[in-house]
Amino acid sequence: MNYIFDFDGTLADSEQCSILATQKAFEQCDLHIPDEAQIKYYMGIPIEKSFVEMASRTLSVEEFDQLLVVFRAAYKEFETATLTLFPNISHVLQQLQSNNHHCFVLSSKKTEVLKRNLEALQISHYFKDAFGSDRVQNYKPDSDGIFAIQQAYDFAAIDTMMIGDAIFDLQMGKAANVKTCAVTWGSHSVEQLSAENPDFIIDEALQLLAII
Structure with a gap:
């Protein structure tokens, strides 16, 4: 099998790690911060899709790329203690x-x-x-x-x-x-x-x- x-x-x-990293990324990029329930719902799909769904407005290519960069750095920061x-x-x-x-x-x-x-x-x-x-x-x-x-x-x-x-x-x-x-x-x-x-x-x- x-x-x-x-x-x-x-x-x-990885729930806590994902929540912390997502909220930190949205906050640092001056975006509306999604709540825990919203983040948990979209945890099963890539951030390239989920962040589009969670963003409160349409982001430029540059803004979206920066959001991904900040998230990945934050995730790496939190993963050792939370995963x-x-x-x-x-x-x-x-x-x-x-x-x-x-x-x-x-x-x-x-x-x-x-x-x-x-x-x-x-x-x-x-x-x-x-x-x-x-x-x-x-x-x-x-x-x-x-x-x-x-x-x-x-x-x-x-x-x-x-x-x-x-x-x-x-x-x-x-x-x-x-x-x-x-x-x-x-x-x-x-x-x-x-x-x-x-x-x-x-x-x-x-x-x-x-x-x-």
């Missing part, structure tokens, strides 16, 4: 690897940042590859990310599961015709996740090991 994991809100608790793994994630990944399953990470953040975070959390060795937003043409909820991994590693949709905490992950999985597993410890509510009709919904990481 091939398991494709979202990162933020699925493997790692943590969710309970039992390391154990689950170790078990999947021991049982010869293939694990991948597909994230809305840049690949360089994603790999830095995986290494800092000491789980990078569990994954065959990590795909960030810069390795796909169209962002979540488009299916490009899953197709990119399938093409690179030559495996079938029927043997693949997308695991994520946001409706965007589930929509992407459905579009790629792979199994979908929603996790309830991330950014979107059980009600929001259930509305996407995922194949599985789990409340704790260890439950993933019981899914066939």
